[in-house]
Amino acid sequence: MHTFLLITILLLGFIITFQIARATEFVSIVQGEERTRKQSNRINAFLLLVFLIVGLFGVYWAHHTLADKTLGFDSSASDHGIKVDRMLKYTLIATGIVFVLTQVLLFWYSFKYQERENQKAYYFPHNNKLEMIWTVVPAIVLTVLISFGLVYWFQITGAAPENAATVEITGSQFKWEFRYPGKDGVLGKKNYKFIDESNDNSLGLIWDDAATHDDIVSGGPLHLVVNKPVRLVIGAKDVIHSVGLPHFRLKMDAVPGTPTTLWFTPIKTTKEMIKETGQENFVFEIACDQMCGAGHTGMRGEIIVETQEEYDQWMASQKAQYQTAVVEKEAPAAPAAAPKDSSAAKPADSTAAAAKPDSATTK
Structure with a gap:
């Protein structure tokens, strides 16, 4: 039943999206292609800005409420695990900074530099300084993180302590x-x-x-x-x-x-x-x-x-x-107990008892 409902919802979503696209196409024909395109650009630029704000809040909320359940820092039960948790924390900090910076710039630029009448895009094919920055900096950061991982790996796979x-x-x-x-x-x-x-x-x-x-x-x-x-x-x-x-x-x-x-x-x-x-x-x-x-x-x-x-x-x-x-x-089986001799247990015959002499005398 759940599978049928899910398929039905996905099918209806596809039909609605298709119909909206068709309606947008008809409107563009009626109103004019250029006017419709500019209007769509303004709407999309605004939605991208909204998505940036809502998305960043969602990342913060998920980390604040679920970090202990999903990441579990400081919950490792081994000395090596403490180092792994520390390495993961440094990795998340480094990649988190890059993630926030690049996403803010991506969505903000999409909003700020949307198509306008008095604004013309500027293109430049190459910039050596930028190429050096976004190649060298990530390479250094990744080298440091990988070095941590290699050191920890060789520790646990190397010789164990003598008392191990x-x-x-x-x-x-x-x-x-x-x-x-x-x-x-x-x-x-x-x-x-x-x-x-x-x-x-x-x-x-x-x-x-x-x-x-x-x-x-x-x-x-x-x-x-x-x-x-x-x-x-x-x-x-x-x-x-x-x-x-x-x-x-x-x-x-x-x-x-x-x-x-x-x-x-x-x-x-x-x-x-x-x-x-x-x-x-x-x-x-x-x-x-x-x-x-x-x-x-x-x-x-x-x-x-x-x-x-x-x-x-x-x-x-x-x-x-x-x-x-x-x-x-391989141990030999214990010898079986010998059966008891039934004749040795015969009850004594009461008639075989010795008769006492008669002590009485007659006159």
């Missing part, structure tokens, strides 16, 4: 899997040839490598420690996915056969974000930012950022994948 935790994220249609190193702090080797879902080895871990014996594999949510750097090792099993972390202002492609990495430091716990946003069901989201198939929109993971104590308690409750996939399956 390591977590592996693997994407597949349409889920995320996470692997944590055990007490040795090292992720064991894996190979796609060893992937065996039926034997609890969905990531293809190589059990001959001792480093895999304490690795913990989880389907989520991903657990991270607040104020502790974490290095993400990202991969995929089928097609290209992308790890999107909007609350941390991060994104990295997950490519089959080519691990990618990034690192950051969470600065807000999930509980703190619940209080900050006022959303009781708030979670840090892992979104797939690369179209990966029919279930792409449902490929969503969650992150829990917690204190070190909470993280340690959670880790203590986890079981190494090697224990589940190998040790428990």
